[in-house]
Amino acid sequence: MQQQYPFKEIEQSAQTYWETNQNFGASEISDKPKYYCLSMFPYPSGRLHMGHVRNYTIGDVLSRFHKMKGFNVMQPMGWDAFGLPAENAAIKNNTAPAKWTYENIEHMKTQLKQLGLGVDWNREIATCKPEYYKWEQWLFTELFKKGLIYKKTSTVNWDPVDGTVLANEQVIDGRGWRSGALVEKRDIPQYFMKITAYAEELLSDLDKLDGWPEQVKTMQRNWIGKSFGCEVEFPIIGQDGNLKVYTTRPDTLMGATYVAVAAEHALAAQAAQNNPALADFIAKCKRGSVAEADVATAEKKGMATGLFVTHPLNGEQLPVWVANYVLASYGEGAVMAVPAHDERDFEFAIKYKLPIIPIFENTVWRTRELSRPRDDYEYYEFENKKWKNWYSEKNEVITINSGCYNDLFPEEAFDKIAADLEKKSLGKKRTQYRLRDWGVSRQRYWGCPIPIVHCEKCGEVPVPAEELPVVLPENVVMDGVGSPIKKDPRFYETTCPTCSGKATRETDTLDTFFESSWYFARYASFDSTTAMADERANYWLPVDQYVGGIEHAILHLLYARFFNKLMRDVGLIKNDEPFTNLLTQGMVLKDGTKMSKSKGNTVDPQELIDTYGADTARLFMMFAAPPEQSLEWADSGVEGANRFLRRLWKATYDHVELGQIAAYTTGDLSAEVKAIRLQLHSTIEKVTDDYGRRHSFNTAISSVMEMMNALAKLEGNDEITRSVRQEVLQNVALLLSPIVPHICQAIWAELCPQSHILEAGWPVADQSAMVQDSVEYVIQVNGKLRGSINVAKTETKDALEKLALQQPFVQKFIEENMSVRKVIVVPNKLINVVVG
């Protein structure tokens, strides 16, 4: 055995060994329970970043741990290969997106292999390959035929100078990132998937996901946003027809003092026809980005349309305003405004001097301040221009200023008003989801072509299965102005599959979330040429453990859940949900912000691997923070991880230099050696729990470090001590091997040359080594730590109380005028003497 820790040699030879012996090839033929461990596949940006190292190490630790526990493990890897950065890089470097992408894949694959992942590389997929995207084109046509995909117009960011659609990311402060031109909103026809048809199931099935973090489920619930409310119709004065709004608070209808519509609303356009100022205002609203965050944080602005509507209950005239805070895409694109009980309406009403009528009064407040005149408190609240939410779900408020609806609790008012509206045919109760259908059309090149042919005679015709895939040409020139396939007649000129007449292909491509919504199923059927997913998918699915960044908590995970249900409903797979257990990894931050290429604050993991080796990189990543927390990157600390591995190597070297010995099985031990065995087996128990249940890799590592620190202090080279040392080192190699597999394989080979670590299995704690007959009690006086005592485990509560009171460090704190009020004994832990 070499005296120095030769990480390069060790890692190289371990990786070659795994590849030669195909140790991580996954097969469906096995007696063992299956364990499908999936890490979110990378976008091939060029080089591995720290987030990747963290993500794939976590996945690998869980995979290797379960393999050792006796599971039939599959851990695949692939490439989420379509996307915007490839186009940008292509323009910048004067190359084709495909070439750039494939080169990146090659490089990153080498890097991933250097990390020593137990991945089945035979199943590798890249989403930009026709044999992959063929199947999503097939699914698209099936869903199109089922009516789950439809076309409608929707709003995009339009750069008037470059003449191109921009992603939200490409809009900076309302301007195009390249041209600097003020971005406009433009409506264009696009394909949508009816995810709303699955809203209820996507919501209710969250309750089945016991293995998901509560946080993620809550975010998804709120995103789907099921609400119970009411449609309310306001007859438009001087016109036929009503203005329809949706509200979750019909109980506040008597407090409505105006109605507001989005700039995109039909009524706004109508009013603007002979009102140039309004037309100008609407045009201004249509500037800027379509991102909701931008809309919601913009200063509230509005303009009266000159139109009025009739309040459906009291018949009063309410003005119709156009307001930039009303979202066109939610509800009806119009709201009834109740300034007294909605913060945004309040702000708007103050700004434009619109009336504010409070229709709730806090019952608690009313009782307390009954003598105060009502006008006075209204003045008091509003003069300070502070909106105060008196409304509460707990029936602490009661209606006022509401005519025949006075003196009601909110729920009573809700029902009564809804009933009256229904009687007048001016409204009815309605369940509403915040979730919107998913627009999947992109006016970009580097994506999966939408398999639709446009025929003048036959309309939109899905490409028949036998003609799939519609192949995206890869050898293209990106000139920065629009998508190459939109300008290439060889791509778009075709014949209609139905009538054989002249027709054109759709030149939009699919949102790249499309590819990542079903790849988990493809890994199981990676080489099938006859189906998107075959019976092997039903063996491996659902994924037992999914690992990925918290930033995907909503969109990606929701779309993947949606696709799983779509694939189930076309008969491909049987499971309802794709991911049984989810681990959302925290972000790797630097200088307090997300480490990302666009922010230019990345640390290259390659340097780390070159200098210290993959094991050090993996150990440090797992040790620095628990996986779900964000990890603030600091260069120092890596050294400490490397130091530990060198110590582990040295300890093994010192031990094996004295000759081979079998691990301890039986025989009398000194107290000191017995304590080492106690610690070892407690550590096995703790580490097993940390990996399996808690996913707390940092504490697993620290308890192994403590074990090694204790072992270092153990002296003596007699046979029995050496046999215990052998036992400790063997178990440490096993316990750490999911995290640092290369060094553990190497030291195992030195400790036990006749066997291989991959055959050894996960260790089980020896309960007999953990038997203790005394226990340490911490003693507090009035909750403050004052000392501790070591007593026999069998001691009774009475005896413990007496013993505690006898201690001088307890007596010291009982002053003369004090008496012992009570003594609290927490078994095996603590005694608290309460005096006073």
Added chain:
RNA sequence: GCCCGGGUGGCGGAAUUGGUAGACGCACGGGACUCAAAAUCCCGCGCAGCAAUGCGUGCCGGUUCGAUUCCGGCCCCGGGCACCA
């Protein structure tokens, strides 16, 4: 703005079900070894104090024998907001 997280020594973090705050590691200081340096090993290390002891988990308040942990109200930081992936 809305939804979801987080805040503990100089730093990363630990404390698993309300029961010893600061495990483990980094950095730092002191010492040993060395001609010297690196590496390694040993000791110290929340703050104040000579000490006894007191204070201390973002801030304010509450519940409890006991609160980093539970409750109410704030402040700050991070993630997501539907075309970054």
